[in-house]
Amino acid sequence: MEDGKIPGALHLYVGQEAVAVGVMAHLSNADQITSTHRGHGHVIAKGGEFSPMFAELYGKATGYCKGKGGSMHISNMALGILGANGIVGGGPPIAMGAAFSNKFRKTKQVSVTFFGDGASNEGSFHEAANMAALYQLPCVFVCENNGFGEYTAQTNHQAVTDVADRAAGYGMPGVVVDGMDVMAVYEAAEAAVERARSGQGPTLLECKTYRYYDHVGVRGMGLTYRTDEEVEAWKARDAIESFEALLIKQGVSTKKKIENVYARVNEEILEGVAFAESSPFPTEEDLLQDVYFVGAAS
Amino acid sequence: MHAIGLVANPASGKDIRRLAGKASVFDNREKLAIVKRAVAGAIATGAERFVYMNDSHGIVSEAIKAIRVPRGVRFEALPSPKTSSAMDTTAAAEQMASRDCAVVLVLGGDGTNRAFVKGWRGATLVSLSTGTNNVFPVMAEATVAGMVLGLMATGGLKARSVARRVKIIDVSIDGEADDLALIDAVATSDTFIGARALLDPDRLKEALLCRAEPAAVGMTSLGGLIRPVADEDDFGLHLVFSKDGRCLKAPIGPGLFATLKVGSTRKVRFDHAIALKGPLVLAFDGERERMVGMGQNVRMTISRTGPWVVDLNQAMQLCAKKKLLLESN
Structure with a gap:
């Protein structure tokens, strides 16, 4: 982004991986998610591939949205990704609507909406939570509380410190979980998704997590809204490193096997970047394609 | 005049048992209200010095801001690692052990009290339940608990008379x-x-x-x-x-x-x-x-080498018997 290769802004998900992985482990392609402006991790964990994802970031015609969405708007219906959203708090009403459809059609699909602590102040979240609880919809509200709404600390933008406390106001359970512990998220999400799937209604799951990079980009804006010591303290609890240690301690994996996973994933990433860089941009003729509904109204 | 320790666990009453079971959510505004009532009770019975865990959610500090503190009453925030984990409670307990605390109010569940005792095993505790599994702490009105805290800080009630060492x-x-x-x-x-x-x-x-x-x-x-x-x-x-x-x-x-x-x-x-x-x-x-x-x-x-736990009913019965709150003619 900073080198001008990727148009628009990138909001990196690094640090918050345990949340996407722990939740998505309980979803199939048929289940829907809505994502946020910080949604790369959601796409990957929901089953997205690197090549079309990177192509979308680069704005190329081979991307998930044919280059018209970019980082903040990746969607793919086959994977149940109803879209990332550049509007803070834009996702919850969409997920609630999908959940309404799931219930109306009597499917067993569950919709999950990811949003941040900042979004939990938006009216869209409150309206969606109210309606989801009113109709007992199969919807899980996953608040990724990374402590900041962009550059504003949570203590400076809301009077409650646990977003989960707000759940009681809508008549749904609210749970706080360590968002840096993938197994803790996994267990809590399992209960929330099962609750939704079995017709018992929505849940607000608040995952306490942290983003390692700045609000935007890799190099950041150089602002002083948080200290290096704070960042390092959270990195000391890194979800991936902790999970690696657990797998080795329990004899599930070895250091060598984990290194092989890193090598394989790095290779896939580099292939994805190469694919994106070598792909064409959309043409001028493509500009209005896939934008407006074309067909007869019934 | 001894100090009173105050610990409010912001994480208690919020875990997966609200989802997998049917446990109640204990929101932090209610914990703040409990602290306010307890401090009011303690000040009413003569307490003048408090030391508190500076928890990551600011429960006690916000409670102090919201009450009218009489002249001469002091509150001291203990340095906290602010890990948002049980380590914060343990660190506060370790510091309270050397701060002349006659008694400590702990708001949380069994896990919170365990974290505290890991830092100060010999403490005298008034433990009020704001958690999920609540065998150790009790459900009681914070105003009354605060009165007991104050009476113990002033020396009107002695720990050995109203507290029992637990297993x-x-x-x-x-x-x-x-x-x-x-x-x-x-x-x-x-x-x-x-x-x-x-x-x-x-x-x-x-x-x-x-x-x-x-x-x-x-x-x-x-x-x-x-x-x-x-x-x-x-x-x-x-x-x-x-x-x-x-x-x-x-x-x-x-x-x-x-x-x-x-x-x-x-x-x-x-x-x-x-x-x-x-x-x-x-x-x-x-x-x-x-x-x-x-x-x-x-x-x-x-x-039987655990902390000392105050029996609130026994303490208030003794308060009445000793006429501690009855003005002399």
Whole structure:
């Protein structure tokens, strides 16, 4: 982004991986998610591939949205990704609507909406939570509380410190979980998704997590809204490193096997970047394609 | 004039048991209100000095801002690592041990009190329940609890007259730091800590109980429904779960019942150690806490060397008897 290769802004998900992985482990392609402006991790964990994802970031015609969405708007219906959203708090009403459809059609699909602590102040979240609880919809509200709404600390933008406390106001359970512990998220999400799937209604799951990079980009804006010591303290609890240690301690994996996973994933990433860089941009003729509904109204 | 310690755990009453079971959410605004009432009670009975855990959610500090503090009353925030974990409570306890605290108010559940006792074992506690498993703390009006805090700080009530030393489980694990539990220590066949709660009865292996309370929920009730053990009893209870055991239907959490198979139940004397060998996960006071590796040895013993716990009713009865709040003519 900073080198001008990727148009628009990138909001990196690094640090918050345990949340996407722990939740998505309980979803199939048929289940829907809505994502946020910080949604790369959601796409990957929901089953997205690197090549079309990177192509979308680069704005190329081979991307998930044919280059018209970019980082903040990746969607793919086959994977149940109803879209990332550049509007803070834009996702919850969409997920609630999908959940309404799931219930109306009597499917067993569950919709999950990811949003941040900042979004939990938006009216869209409150309206969606109210309606989801009113109709007992199969919807899980996953608040990724990374402590900041962009550059504003949570203590400076809301009077409650646990977003989960707000759940009681809508008549749904609210749970706080360590968002840096993938197994803790996994267990809590399992209960929330099962609750939704079995017709018992929505849940607000608040995952306490942290983003390692700045609000935007890799190099950041150089602002002083948080200290290096704070960042390092959270990195000391890194979800991936902790999970690696657990797998080795329990004899599930070895250091060598984990290194092989890193090598394989790095290779896939580099292939994805190469694919994106070598792909064409959309043409001028493509500009209005896939934008407006074309067909007869019934 | 002694100091009063104040600890409010912002994380208590919010975990997965609200989802997997039917536990209540204890929001932090209510904890703040409890602190306000307790401090009002303490000041009304003469307290002048408070030291408090500067928790990551600012429960106590916000409560102080919201009350009118009389001249001469001081509050001191203890430096906190602000890890948003049990370590914050343990760190506060360690500091309170050297701050001349006559008594400490702890808001939380069994786990919060355990974290505190890890930092200051010999403390005198008034523990009010704002958690999920609440065998150790009690449900009581904070105003009255605050009055007792104040009377103890001023010397009107002595700890030895209104508090009792409780039992505790000491746990040693080969090559690792020791640990403790205030109510129960349970070995499970889990393979990770995760969301901590004990929700799968099929994974229970053994349990050592300080108290086996038939009128409570959680692990303590498993023993309590077979062979009750009160805190006054100078022994504990050891349960072994087995596929061939007798079926026991019990509330393993708030609103959550399970049928377990209990193989054996026996009293455990203070000088008797329960030995275990890994792999297993150890849960203390209802929460999975420690992973024990293959072949690692664990030893657990019960003794009456825990903290001192204030009996609020006994304290107020004594207050009335001594006419501590009655002005002389």
